[in-house]
Amino acid sequence: xxxxxxxxxxxxxxxxxxxxxxxxxxxxxxxxxxxxxxxxxxxxxxxxxxxxxxxxxxxxxxxxxxxxxxxxxxxxxxxxxxxxxxxxxxxxxxxxxxxxxxxxxxxxxxxxxxxxxxx
Amino acid sequence: xxxxxxxxxxxxxxxxxxxxxxxxxxxxxxxxxxxxxxxxxxxxxxxxxxxxxxxxxxxxxxxxxxxxxxxxxxxxxxxxxxxxxxxxxxxxxxxxxxxxxxxxxxxxxxxxxxxxxxxxxxxxxxxxxxxxxxxxxxxxxxxxxxxxxxxxxxxxxxxxxxxxxxxxxxxxxxxxxxxxxxxxxxxxxxxxxxxxxxxxxxxxxxxxxxxxxxxxxxxxxxxxxxxxxxxxxxxxxxxxxxxxxxxxxxxxxxxxxxxxxxxxxxxxxxxxxxxxxxxxxxxxxxxx
Numbered sequence: 050x051x052x053x054x055x056x057x058x059x060x061x062x063x064x065x066x067x068x069x070x071x072x073x074x075x076x077x078x079x080x081x082x083x084x085x086x087x088x089x090x091x092x093x094x095x096x097x098x099x100x101x102x103x104x105x106x107x108x109x110x111x112x113x114x115x116x117x118x119x120x121x122x123x124x125x126x127x128x129x130x131x132x133x134x135x136x137x138x139x140x141x142x143x144x145x146x147x148x149x150x151x152x153x154x155x156x157x158x159x160x161x162x163x164x165x166x167x168x
Numbered sequence: 169x170x171x172x173x174x175x176x177x178x179x180x181x182x183x184x185x186x187x188x189x190x191x192x193x194x195x196x197x198x199x200x201x202x203x204x205x206x207x208x209x210x211x212x213x214x215x216x217x218x219x220x221x222x223x224x225x226x227x228x229x230x231x232x233x234x235x236x237x238x239x240x241x242x243x244x245x246x247x248x249x250x251x252x253x254x255x256x257x258x259x260x261x262x263x264x265x266x267x268x269x270x271x272x273x274x275x276x277x278x279x280x281x282x283x284x285x286x287x288x289x290x291x292x293x294x295x296x297x298x299x300x301x302x303x304x305x306x307x308x309x310x311x312x313x314x315x316x317x318x319x320x321x322x323x324x325x326x327x328x329x330x331x332x333x334x335x336x337x338x339x340x341x342x343x344x345x346x347x348x349x350x351x352x353x354x355x356x357x358x359x360x361x362x363x364x365x366x367x368x369x370x371x372x373x374x375x376x377x378x379x380x381x382x383x384x385x386x387x388x389x390x391x392x393x394x395x396x397x398x399x400x401x402x403x404x405x406x407x408x409x410x411x412x413x414x415x416x417x418x419x420x421x422x423x424x425x426x427x428x429x430x431x432x433x434x435x436x437x438x439x440x441x442x443x444x445x446x447x448x449x450x451x452x453x454x455x456x
Contacts, residue, residue, distance in 0.1 A: 096383035
């Protein structure tokens with residue numbers, strides 16, 4: 050609980066501060082998301098989801114390809130929620146609950162959402 | 169927590185039956201039916217990998233993935249476990265300091281008995297594995313027990329499996345002792361329960377996820393998992409036991425693995441081997 054409140058405060062602070070710089074840092078955010086997506090020690094999303102990025106290496110086939118994300122998730126918040134906890138939609142999902150189990154930080158999840166939202 | 173778990177288990181049941189398989193039995197002592205589970209599991213894979221003969225499931229991932237099969241056939245031309253087998257035979261036949269040997273501890277002198285392990289021991293009220301009895305035999309005869317995961321225990325077990333090759337697994341769940349069924353049920357629950365930071369169950373990878381890539385890894389079917397153990401695994405560069413593999417897979421869920429030969433792992437082995445009843449012993453094996 051303690052960790053949760055701290056995290057929530059941190060998120061609130063980040064949101065409060067991010068306003069003016071958000072536009073300028075969009076590219077950075079996407080780059081960060083890209084690293085999170087492909088790095089084995091971070092999101093490791095590539096181990097289950099292929100994506101049409103030339104750096105994709107040994108993509109897995111457990112989950113669907115990350116394609117047409119904007120069409121499939123017109124509401125970006127729904128996309129984020131799926132990543133945060135895939136077991137809401139499917140309790141048996143093999144996809145780890147990325148946010149709920151502290152696998153990535155809230156910022157990293159934001160970044161990975163921006164990254165896949167381009168595809 | 170309790171309710172979440174039963175919900176998940178219930179959902180597991182539902183999803184599996186959606187795939188059109190024969191009815192799987194439940195997760196309580198009243199509803200569980202091992203024979204129905206075994207037939208349902210066979211039906212599940214036969215539908216998913218149509219055309220693969222049941223008896224081929226002793227070959228794990230190589231039964232269902234032709235490209236991996238090719239590499240493996242090449243590997244099997246010079247079986248990497250040959251030296252371990254020779255050493256295992258020698259160890260098996262070397263008398264203890266008191267003059268007795270392994271042959272004195274086991275039925276039929278320890279030859280051709282692999283297919284009966286693990287079994288429910290009513291006297292002790294627990295599941296006994298072959299490796300466990302190898303060590304008990306040593307201790308009864310005044311010798312130090314061996315380490316569980318690799319080395320001599322795996323080599324002796326390999327030799328004993330070798331003398332049993334071709335015999336169908338015949339794991340029994342004595343009906344007159346409900347504790348045996350409970351042990352099976354505990355093993356089954358273990359297999360289907362999600363665990364670790366990654367929230368993965370054995371079933372996630374070996375049922376739902378079988379023959380789907382996780383990066384470069386391809387999980388195989390759970391049917392036939394124990395038949396060929398112990399194995400020489402290229403990644404290990406040596407021979408290892410089934411519980412060594414359990415430990416590794418358990419760790420892959422990002423949880424702290426249980427120790428080899430723990431009560432839970434022995435029940436898991438009981439469940440998994442019962443599921444493989446009818447398949448033959450083909451250990452020792454070779455795996456990537």
